[in-house]
Amino acid sequence: MDIHRHTFDAVIVGAGGAGLRAAIETAGKCRTAVISKLYPTRSHTGAAQGGMCAALANVEEDSWEWHAFDTVKGGDYLVDQPAAEIMCREAVDAVIELEHFGLPFNRTPEGRIDQRRFGGHTRNHGEAPVKRACYAADRTGHMILQTLYQQCVARGVVFFDEFQVLDVAFVDGAPRAGVAGVVAHELATGDLHVFECTAALFATGGFGRIFKVSSNAHTLTGDGPGLLWRRGVPLEDMEFFQFHPTGINKLGILLSEAARGEGGILRNVDGERFMERYAPTVKDLAPRDMVSRAMLTEIRQGRGAGPDKDFLYLDLTHLPPSQIDEKLPDIAEFVRTYQGIEPKTDLIPIQPTAHYAMGGIPTNVSAEVVLDADDTVAPGLYAAGECACVSVHGANRLGTNSLLDIVVFGRRGGAAMAQFVQGRQPPGLAAGFEGAVKSTIDALLSGQGTERVATIRGELQEQMTLHASVFRTDESLRSVAATIDGLKERYRSVAVTDQSRHFNYELSEALELGYLLDVAQALVAAALARTESRGGHFRDDHPLRDDANWMRHSLAHRRPDGSIRLDYKPVVGGPYLPMERKY
Amino acid sequence: MDVDLRIKRFDPEKDDKPHWEEYRVTVDEGDRVLDALHQVRWFQDGSLAFRRSCAHGVCGSDAMVINGANRLACVLLVRDVGARITVEPLRGLPVLKDLVVDMDAFFAQYRAVQPWLHNDTDAGATERLQSPEQRARFDDTTKCILCAACTTSCPIYWANDTYVGPAAIVNAHRFIFDSRDTAGDQRMEILDAQSGVWKCRTAFNCTDACPRGIKVTEAIQDVKRAIIR
Numbered sequence: 001m002d003i004h005r006h007t008f009d010a011v012i013v014g015a016g017g018a019g020l021r022a023a024i025e026t027a028g029k030c031r032t033a034v035i036s037k038l039y040p041t042r043s044h045t046g047a048a049q050g051g052m053c054a055a056l057a058n059v060e061e062d063s064w065e066w067h068a069f070d071t072v073k074g075g076d077y078l079v080d081q082p083a084a085e086i087m088c089r090e091a092v093d094a095v096i097e098l099e100h101f102g103l104p105f106n107r108t109p110e111g112r113i114d115q116r117r118f119g120g121h122t123r124n125h126g127e128a129p130v131k132r133a134c135y136a137a138d139r140t141g142h143m144i145l146q147t148l149y150q151q152c153v154a155r156g157v158v159f160f161d162e163f164q165v166l167d168v169a170f171v172d173g174a175p176r177a178g179v180a181g182v183v184a185h186e187l188a189t190g191d192l193h194v195f196e197c198t199a200a201l202f203a204t205g206g207f208g209r210i211f212k213v214s215s216n217a218h219t220l221t222g223d224g225p226g227l228l229w230r231r232g233v234p235l236e237d238m239e240f241f242q243f244h245p246t247g248i249n250k251l252g253i254l255l256s257e258a259a260r261g262e263g264g265i266l267r268n269v270d271g272e273r274f275m276e277r278y279a280p281t282v283k284d285l286a287p288r289d290m291v292s293r294a295m296l297t298e299i300r301q302g303r304g305a306g307p308d309k310d311f312l313y314l315d316l317t318h319l320p321p322s323q324i325d326e327k328l329p330d331i332a333e334f335v336r337t338y339q340g341i342e343p344k345t346d347l348i349p350i351q352p353t354a355h356y357a358m359g360g361i362p363t364n365v366s367a368e369v370v371l372d373a374d375d376t377v378a379p380g381l382y383a384a385g386e387c388a389c390v391s392v393h394g395a396n397r398l399g400t401n402s403l404l405d406i407v408v409f410g411r412r413g414g415a416a417m418a419q420f421v422q423g424r425q426p427p428g429l430a431a432g433f434e435g436a437v438k439s440t441i442d443a444l445l446s447g448q449g450t451e452r453v454a455t456i457r458g459e460l461q462e463q464m465t466l467h468a469s470v471f472r473t474d475e476s477l478r479s480v481a482a483t484i485d486g487l488k489e490r491y492r493s494v495a496v497t498d499q500s501r502h503f504n505y506e507l508s509e510a511l512e513l514g515y516l517l518d519v520a521q522a523l524v525a526a527a528l529a530r531t532e533s534r535g536g537h538f539r540d541d542h543p544l545r546d547d548a549n550w551m552r553h554s555l556a557h558r559r560p561d562g563s564i565r566l567d568y569k570p571v572v573g574g575p576y577l578p579m580e581r582k583y
Numbered sequence: 584m585d586v587d588l589r590i591k592r593f594d595p596e597k598d599d600k601p602h603w604e605e606y607r608v609t610v611d612e613g614d615r616v617l618d619a620l621h622q623v624r625w626f627q628d629g630s631l632a633f634r635r636s637c638a639h640g641v642c643g644s645d646a647m648v649i650n651g652a653n654r655l656a657c658v659l660l661v662r663d664v665g666a667r668i669t670v671e672p673l674r675g676l677p678v679l680k681d682l683v684v685d686m687d688a689f690f691a692q693y694r695a696v697q698p699w700l701h702n703d704t705d706a707g708a709t710e711r712l713q714s715p716e717q718r719a720r721f722d723d724t725t726k727c728i729l730c731a732a733c734t735t736s737c738p739i740y741w742a743n744d745t746y747v748g749p750a751a752i753v754n755a756h757r758f759i760f761d762s763r764d765t766a767g768d769q770r771m772e773i774l775d776a777q778s779g780v781w782k783c784r785t786a787f788n789c790t791d792a793c794p795r796g797i798k799v800t801e802a803i804q805d806v807k808r809a810i811i812r
Contacts, residue, residue, distance in 0.1 A: 039686065041729050042634075042642040099710040102700025104718060104725050104761070111712035136725070142641060143725060150699035188679065217636040253639045333796075334639060337658060338613070454625035498630035500596060503680040506629035 001441070001501060002191045003434055008033045008158075009421040011182055011197040013165045013224060016043035017141070017406035018385030018413070019203035020148035022367075025414025027155035030421045033195060034157055035184050037164040037219065037508075040149050044205055044217045045406065048141025049256035049331065051133030052098075052403040053121055054091035058112045059131040064088040066124060067132060071401060072576045074120040074287045075358075075394020076535035076545065078237070078553070081574025083365050083390045087401070087408050094407045095134050103147040105136050106327075116327075117261040120287040120398040126583070129285050133400045138256050138330045144403055162187040164508060165223065166437045168200065168231050169429045170378075175232050175371055179380035180427050183434045185441065187508065190501025192434050192441075198421040201382035201413050202228065202361060202369075203406075209512075210520040211354035211469060212461035213252040215244055219512075224387040225360050226515030229522065233369060233378065234555040234567070236389040237359035238519070239527035240536045242397055243470050245291040247353025248338055249311045255331045255350065257399040259314060260284045262327050266295070267313045267347065268303040279583040286583045289396040289536045292352040296470050305349065313347035352470060356397055358536060359526075360389040362555065367413030373555065373569035380420055384413040391553060394571075395535020444510050449495030453510045456487050456494065460513075460520060468524055473541045477528040484521050488562075491517055522556040525564040530554065547578050585609055586619055586661055590631065591671040593678050601678070604628075610661050616649055616668060617656040620682075633682035640794055643730030646673055647682050653732040653792035673735035675744065689731050692747045696755035696773055701766030717762040724757040724802050726795040733789035733799050739782050746782040747774070749789035749799045756802040759809060771810045780807050 008031045012019045015036035026032040036043070055062040067088040072079045099105060099113060106114040115131040123130040136143040152159075163184040171177035181196040204224030208216030229235055245266070246255040260266070266284050268274045278294040279286035286294075295312050304310050316324060316332075321344045324332050328343075335343045361383035362370045367390075369381040385406040392405055460483075467480035491514065498506045532546035533539050552568040559565055586608055593601035608622035617635055624631045633656070634644040640658040647656055648671040650664055661668070676684035702711070727750065734740055734748035755774055759767040774780045780803055789799035 038636055038642075038644070039690075039729075042636045042644045044637060044642070046728070047637050047639070047641050093708075096708065096710055100700075100702075100706050102758075102761070102763070104721070105710075107713055107715045107718045109715065111714045111717075113710050137722075139641075139726070142728070146725075146727075153694055154697075154699040217642065218638055219636045251639075330641075337640070337660070340613075452625070454621075496629065500594065500630065502596065503632040503683050504630075505632055506624065 001438060004191060004193045005196070006033065006193060007196045007426055009198050010417050011035060011195050011200045012203060013182060013200065014203035014205060015040035015159065016203060016205055016385060017045035017144050017148060017403065018410035019201070020152055021407050021410030022201050022203060022384060022414030022417065023157045024148065024151050024155065025411055026418045027152070027157050029418040032158065033160055035160045035163045035165055035182070035195065037162060037187070039161050040159060041145060043145055044220055046142045046145040047217065047254065048144070048403055049138040049254060050258035050261065051116065051118060051135035051140050051400045052095060052144070053118060053132045053400040054095040054134055054404065055088065055132060056092060056095060056113060056115060056134065058108060059115045061123065062130055062132055064092060066122065066130070067091065069125050069576055070121050071392065071398055072394070073126070073581060074398040075396055076581060077551065077578040078391065078394030078534060078571055080391050080572040081576060082572055083392045085574065086365050087392045087404060090408045091404050094404065094411070098144065098147060098407065101147050101151050103136065103143050105134055116258065117285060118399045119257050119260065119285045119291070122282065126281070129282055133261065135258065138258055138328045141403060144407070160184065160193070163193060164511070165227070166511060167227055169433050170231060171427050175378040175381065176376055178427060179378070181429045183437045185437070188502055190504060192437060194429060194434050196426045196429055198424045198426045199380040199382065199417045201367065201384060201417055202387055203383070203385045203410065204387045206357045206386040207516065207519045208354045210460060210464050210516050210523070212465040213247060213250070213351065214354035215247055215252050215254040216354065221512035222515045222519035223512065224383070226518040228361055229518055229558050233371065234362060234557045235359060235522045236362035236555055237391060237526070237553050238523040238556055239530050239554060240358035240395045241354065241523065242288055242356040242358060242536045243292040243352040244288055244355035245295055245352055246314050246350045248334065249349035249351050251338055252353035253334055253338060254353065254355070255314060255334065255348065256328070259316060259328055259331060262323060263319050265315045266291070267315050268298045269305040269309065270303060274298050274303070282583045287396055287398060290583065292470050293538060295352055311349045311351045314350045315347050316343050317345055317347065354469065356402060357386055358389065358393040358395060358397055360387045363388045363390055365390060365412065366416040367409050368416060373567060382413040382417050384409040395537060441507065444494070444496045444507055445499055447499060449493050451490045451494045453494055453506065453513050456490055457513050457516065460484065460487055460516060464520055468527060470538060472527055472537070472539050474528065477524055481524045481528060484517060484524060488517050488521070522564065526554040526556050526566060529566050551578070584612055584661070584666060587667050588619055588623060589667070589669045590681070592681050594680055612662040614661050615657050616659045616661060616664065617645055619661060619668065620656060620670070632680040641728060643728035646730040646732040647671065648673060653736045655730060655732070655794045658794050673731060675735045675741045676731065686731065688744060689734060689750065692751040693729065693754055695747055696751050696770055697766060698754045698758065700758060700761065700764050702763055703765070711763045713762055721757050721760040723797050724753045726797050727753050727757070728795060730794060732792040732794055736788040736792035738786055738788065739784060743782065745778045747778055749803060752780055752803050752806055753797060753799055756806055759806060771806070774806055775810050780810065
């Protein structure tokens with residue numbers, strides 16, 4: 001294994017929407033490297049479908065303040081309100097900027113950016129659904145990813161494609177002393193690359209692969225949060241994970257909420273539009289946490305479909321066929337391909353699918369990573385997008401706000417980073433810092449292991465889905481915590497049978513499994529401690545929201561012995577006082 | 584059901600030339616070919632190299648030759664190919680290991696057509712207007728996921744790797760026919776060169792290969808006609 005050394009002012013880890021948007025901001029201002037374990041255009045931003053909300057008011061009256069209210073309420077009041085205000089205010093410019101970058105939004109007859117309805121987005125504080133989501137058919141994320149990549153190509157951004165970052169270096173090993181670099185594994189050769197830098201931004205996306213049925217790509221394994229956690233950075237609000245209501249049954253492939261925004265209806269086995277009972281005003285367009293819970297409640301009460309009564313239906317059959325062709329072409333094709341049915345005439349079997357991590361690497365509104373309840377900044381360390389927790393999504397993210405988050409906070413992180421590196425030199429890495437990664441890889445390749453990666457991962461996913469998904473109890477969480485402890489022990493003797501260095505995907509998957517286990521452990525610990533129900537975290541044994549005790553963010557710290565210490569910081573309030581969440 | 588996978592393997596560090604290996608895996612009819620490949624890597628032979636990520640046809644990682652045709656392994660279901668499945672790497676790009684090909688030339692050809700919106704006029708604080716009809720003009724070519732299935736299905740490209748190939752032309756088309764773009768002439772000049780559109784002999788392989796259903800050959804013809812005008 002050869003070791004290569006590079007020096008940059010700024011390093012961006014991950015090349016999805018957040019990483020690319022950050023790179024556009026630093027391009028031309030400082031020497032920047034974008035390091036990604038995939039080719040940038042393979043990033044999972046490209047799988048986002050429905051839209052990106054911004055109160056353009058192109059179609060209906062709207063204001064960014066209504067958007068901010070919806071975001072706070074949708075997040076079950078765990079949202080830091082100043083951050084949500086920033087996101088919703090800057091959303092308008094962010095969409096216009098993307099349009100100027102070339103993004104082919106759908107258009108109104110007047111030639112303006114068209115907008116449509118989306119779950120939880122309302123006019124005037126909950127009166128009725130509002131058309132706020134700007135979109136490009138049902139491939140908005142694809143167009144955002146392509147457009148941002150195109151702009152990076154135009155600016156000559158330096159990419160290291162298929163390099164997996166595995167470690168981060170801090171000055172004196174202390175995050176609060178500042179970033180010194182990252183270590184990456186080059187997939188093509190098996191070589192290690194040490195990137196010395198003054199600032200680093202993590203934009204590695206989510207970790208939905210801790211669950212069995214997920215909309216997430218195979219590669220969404222929590223590498224960024226996991227490796228930072230191991231080096232002393234806490235993880236915030238990990239207990240809040242979103243299950244999207246309309247995943248293709250058994251496969252988990254996402255069918256956009258835009259399907260309901262365009263008029264699609266959820267039905268149980270009796271054909272009943274059951275959401276009328278759970279959210280009488282906005283019905284099928286209630287926030288995702290509520291819809292997923294309603295669905296599983298229907299199933300629990302015996303109104304699921306199929307031989308095992310374990311799925312429900314998405315009904316698009318009443319929509320004009322041309323509307324499906326024009327507004328929802330990709331998801332219609334997914335249904336045809338993977339389910340062998342015709343969405344224009346057949347009901348679509350669906351089930352909730354693990355979709356989005358509200359929690360992650362704690363940051364402030366400049367995307368600077370913060371380390372404790374006092375918001376102490378880790379100098380030069382940034383995070384943006386799904387791997388980060390600002391917190392703009394609180395306990396439950398509204399549909400479309402993830403695409404908004406990556407663009408707004410990717411830009412902010414890039415700008416802050418470009419400014420931070422001015423006049424500073426990379427502090428330098430301790431000699432031999434890459435030794436830790438090297439010995440991990442050498443051990444995995446030594447051929448001594450006995451445990452299969454896929455077996456351990458399969459058990460993790462199965463148990464997380466059974467015990468830590470939409471409904472949780474003290475008992476279920478304790479059970480899965482014990483499972484994870486056992487799997488972590490077994491992971492110590494995991495086997496990589498392929499001894500070769502180049503394009504060793506078995507090795508990559510083994511390394512990714514380590515991160516999956518870590519983030520799952522943090523999620524379960526935080527979920528066990530939170531004895532209330534809020535947003536995406538629902539405890540059967542504590543079914544009510546408890547504002548007196550739990551208007552606070554969790555911070556999971558990893559102790560040197562691998563155990564977890566939980567700590568909390570208050571939610572940053574604003575104009576909206578917590579109230580009962582009805583839709 | 585049991586499926587027999589016949590996979591063309593090549594590890595340049597060990598092998599002088601590619602060879603075939605066979606694996607029997609048990610999958611559901613509704614499983615993807617990708618799932619079958621995972622069965623091999625996860626439970627039989629960890630050294631099998633192939634790229635994949637999203638697993639539902641939007642990221643473009645897993646284009647390969649399946650039973651003779653360029654397909655995405657995650658979009659093709661086992662029930663649609665049957666119990667004997669032959670898998671090879673894409674043709675026309677250097678094989679790095681097993682099903683992993685070197686994409687550098689492909690992305691260089693993409694970059695050659697300047698694939699970003701050119702427009703230096705000040706648009707102010709609002710969007711540039713574009714009618715639904717103008718937007719529809721280039722809708723088809725916005726779907727491209729850069730998987731390389733089209734380019735590596737083209738017999739001209741196999742014989743002549745200086746040809747920019749269908750994918751680069753698709754991405755040029757996406758801007759040439761975008762009413763907001765001002766560099767159409769520049770791009771057409773690039774594509775009028777020897778390595779450009781005139782190499783295309785309308786074999787339609789690219790259209791057949793595109794997993795996104797883009798009418799690739801038609802897009803190339805559009806560009807040819809625009810150059811002549």
